[in-house]
Amino acid sequence: xxxPVNARMNASKALISEFYLILLIxxxxxxxxxxxxxxxxxxxxxxxxxxxxxxxxxxxxxxxxTAISKRVESIRLVEFQLSNLGxxxxxxxxxxxxxxxxxxxWNRLVKTLEERKLDESIDRRLQQNSNGQQGEKFARALRSxxxxxxxxxxxxxxxxxxxxxxNLLGKEEDLSEEDFTGRSILKILNENDYSNWEEEQNDLSNxxxxxxxxLWTGTSVHDGVHQxxxxxxxxxxxxxxxxxxxxxxxxxxxxxxxxxxxxLASATHELRTPLTNxxxxxxxxxxxxxxxxxxxxEFYNVIHSEAGRLGRLLNELLDIQQLEAGSMTIQTxxxxxxxxxxxxxxxxxxxxEEKGLSFTCRIAPDLTTIEADKERVTSCLINLLGNAVKYTxxxxxxxxxxxxxxxxxxxxxxDTGIGIHQDELESIFxxxxxxKDERVIDIEGNGLGLAFxxxxxxxxxxxxxxxxxxxxxxxxxxxxxxxxxx
Amino acid sequence: xxxxxxxEDSFALANLLEFVLSNAGFDVTLCRTGSSxxxxxxxxxxxxxxxxxxxxxxxxxxxxxxxxxDSPNRETNAFLCTAKTHELDLQNLHETLAIKGVFxxxxxxxxxxxxxxxxxxxxxxx
Numbered sequence: 001x002x003x004p005v006n007a008r009m010n011a012s013k014a015l016i017s018e019f020y021l022i023l024l025i026x027x028x029x030x031x032x033x034x035x036x037x038x039x040x041x042x043x044x045x046x047x048x049x050x051x052x053x054x055x056x057x058x059x060x061x062x063x064x065x066t067a068i069s070k071r072v073e074s075i076r077l078v079e080f081q082l083s084n085l086g087x088x089x090x091x092x093x094x095x096x097x098x099x100x101x102x103x104x105x106w107n108r109l110v111k112t113l114e115e116r117k118l119d120e121s122i123d124r125r126l127q128q129n130s131n132g133q134q135g136e137k138f139a140r141a142l143r144s145x146x147x148x149x150x151x152x153x154x155x156x157x158x159x160x161x162x163x164x165x166x167n168l169l170g171k172e173e174d175l176s177e178e179d180f181t182g183r184s185i186l187k188i189l190n191e192n193d194y195s196n197w198e199e200e201q202n203d204l205s206n207x208x209x210x211x212x213x214x215l216w217t218g219t220s221v222h223d224g225v226h227q228x229x230x231x232x233x234x235x236x237x238x239x240x241x242x243x244x245x246x247x248x249x250x251x252x253x254x255x256x257x258x259x260x261x262x263x264l265a266s267a268t269h270e271l272r273t274p275l276t277n278x279x280x281x282x283x284x285x286x287x288x289x290x291x292x293x294x295x296x297x298e299f300y301n302v303i304h305s306e307a308g309r310l311g312r313l314l315n316e317l318l319d320i321q322q323l324e325a326g327s328m329t330i331q332t333x334x335x336x337x338x339x340x341x342x343x344x345x346x347x348x349x350x351x352x353e354e355k356g357l358s359f360t361c362r363i364a365p366d367l368t369t370i371e372a373d374k375e376r377v378t379s380c381l382i383n384l385l386g387n388a389v390k391y392t393x394x395x396x397x398x399x400x401x402x403x404x405x406x407x408x409x410x411x412x413x414x415d416t417g418i419g420i421h422q423d424e425l426e427s428i429f430x431x432x433x434x435x436k437d438e439r440v441i442d443i444e445g446n447g448l449g450l451a452f453x454x455x456x457x458x459x460x461x462x463x464x465x466x467x468x469x470x471x472x473x474x475x476x477x478x479x480x481x482x483x484x485x486x
Numbered sequence: 487x488x489x490x491x492x493x494e495d496s497f498a499l500a501n502l503l504e505f506v507l508s509n510a511g512f513d514v515t516l517c518r519t520g521s522s523x524x525x526x527x528x529x530x531x532x533x534x535x536x537x538x539x540x541x542x543x544x545x546x547x548x549x550x551x552x553x554x555x556d557s558p559n560r561e562t563n564a565f566l567c568t569a570k571t572h573e574l575d576l577q578n579l580h581e582t583l584a585i586k587g588v589f590x591x592x593x594x595x596x597x598x599x600x601x602x603x604x605x606x607x608x609x610x611x612x
Binding site for chain 2: 269273275284287295306434436437438
């Protein structure tokens with residue numbers, strides 16, 4: 001049982017006890033008066049006792065009646081104030097002077113209500129003050145957003161447009177919000193000459209559901225892409241009160257997405273090439289009967305070589321993926337540059353010899369040790385020197401130079417090879433890019449080596465740059481930061 | 487002996503195609519680039535053209551478009567090899583360039599030879 005119910009029951013019991021007490025006193029007084037009037041009156045002592053009882057009973061009854069009447073009065077006052085609540089909403093409730101439970105309860109209630117009223121008034125004033133400030137804050141935030149935001153009614157007429165919206169969709173300069181207000185957003189979008197407007201306008205013009213679409217400002221993603229989103233404002237069921245429109249310049253994201261798709265497509269193609277060769281050669285060995293032992297050996301060599309190519313390609317793909325995901329970390333340590341270059345020379349020596357190239361190496365005397373990820377930098381140098389050897393015709397020259405400048409440790413690979421066209425100097429660092437020069441088609445390569453080397457250089461805080469001239473040769477410079485002097 | 491022009495930039499695959507097709511009785515002319523295939527197709531008449539799609543310089547479709555416009559091989563049966571099937575509008579290529587078939591890498595050389603032989607037989611019957 002809960003406390004209020006208990007309180008009510010105790011109050012009822014007290015009232016009943018009070019009633020029985022008064023009834024008992026009344027009975028005693030009546031009985032005493034009866035004894036006094038009709039009883040034997042031979043005893044003065046008895047008469048005096050009866051009179052005392054009568055007087056005491058009447059006094060006690062009077063006191064109790066007065067107390068009850070005061071309580072009833074306080075209840076009446078409370079009832080009066082309560083009955084007038086509706087008519088006097090603004091008038092404060094008054095405390096009452098009544099030393100009763102009802103009175104003190106009522107007075108506590110009045111006090112609590114007054115305190116609450118005061119709190120609410122303070123809250124309201126604070127809220128009003130902050131609403132004004134917040135409104136200004138929201139307006140400023142909307143103005144400084146890069147995302148265009150606008151509000152239209154259900155028939156697409158604009159009632160608000162922020163600065164970014166005007167900048168992204170306004171064809172003329174210095175447009176104000178007023179220039180856009182009242183105009184149809186569909187008309188504004190149409191005026192922007194999006195190349196895919198015809199295909200997309202139906203989605204934006206019909207229905208009430210949220211819609212998001214990408215509109216192209218030119219023929220390719222590089223020209224610019226705007227993402228337009230339409231969200232319904234709450235209204236009656238099935239009929240929105242209007243729409244919120246957002247416009248975002250998603251050109252960079254679209255270019256990144258396209259590059260990623262190209263990367264996947266190229267990776268698939270690159271993986272298929274050795275796989276095709278392995279399958280074709282294996283099947284031919286199994287199905288063609290008149291293959292000579294010499295041809296058989298040649299076929300096995302191709303299969304072996306293509307399987308190796310597949311393995312290398314997968315390793316490089318894993319490296320690139322790790323770099324893309326940011327999960328590749330470099331572990332720098334100090335090591336002797338002579339030792340690293342010796343390893344690279346051992347790796348490429350046979351190829352240099354086979355092609356009849358001249359290979360020279362010059363390391364500055366003051367450069368003995370460097371601080372870097374030895375394994376990754378060694379892979380970079382194998383890539384750079386491997387390219388130099390691959391793309392330099394017999395009799396040519398490949399040079400490796402290492403020196404310390406004010407800012408960098410520079411490792412330079414110079415060749416007298418076929419060179420790279422000027423318009424391809426940036427693209428050669430893209431993944432899977434192969435030069436268009438027809439002279440390179442017989443040379444094995446997957447277009448990942450330079451992309452990998454550039455990423456490794458950047459991971460060290462360095463860079464990889466190229467200079468080249470067709471038929472004269474190329475010069476790749478790997479720059480690694482110099483270690484901090486202690 | 488049916489004359490076939492093979493354009494394939496992969497050294498290993500080009501050599502194998504030359505081997506299996508010669509073994510099957512074709513007279514094979516091998517080109518390693520799109521532009522050399524276009525050049526060769528202008529000079530000689532072939533019975534079949536087998537072109538790789540991904541080649542430096544000119545793609546297989548570009549070579550075939552040029553051949554169909556102006557060469558002795560305007561009506562020669564043509565086949566395409568590609569690892570990028572999803573990027574090609576095959577239906578359109580059948581209609582515009584009269585491509586007889588597409589071999590998707592990695593393909594079976596045995597199936598390729600059988601397909602090409604079947605095609606030459608059909609052409610001879612007609």
